[in-house]
Amino acid sequence: QVQLVESGGGLVQPGGSLRLSCAASGSIVSIGAMRWYRQAPGKQREFIAVITSGRNTNYADSVKGRFTISRDNDKNKNTVYLQMNSLKPEDTAVYYCNVELQSLATLGMRNYWGQGTQVTVSS
Secondary structure: OOEEEEEOOEEEOOOOOEEEEEEEEOOEEEEEEEEEEEEOOOOOOEEEEEEOOOOOEEEOOOOOOOEEEEEEOHHHOOEEEEEEOOOOHHHOEEEEEEEEEEEOOOOOOEEEEOOOEEEEEOO
């Protein structure tokens, strides 16, 4: 059974920083792209950032220059991070990780979602 567990959300003042983590566990054979999305109240879930297995990255324009995605797949850590700096009130949302991976129970890559972690930017 594959699980994605997120952590690191919370309340922060405008201009502050947070670091989100998403750890994948289970009978994982290989991991492809790892992504972060967010969903604000009353809005659709939106793409934030992606890091490929080759560590190429891409960001939504709204977070470019402020957020940094990274991954650690050493020693079966299988974790993706999102470093968020210069946070703004409009960054307030539930943040979700999304990971493409193949497990022993599946044929080929499948997408898995984390449970979400709340980020609130407010003074």
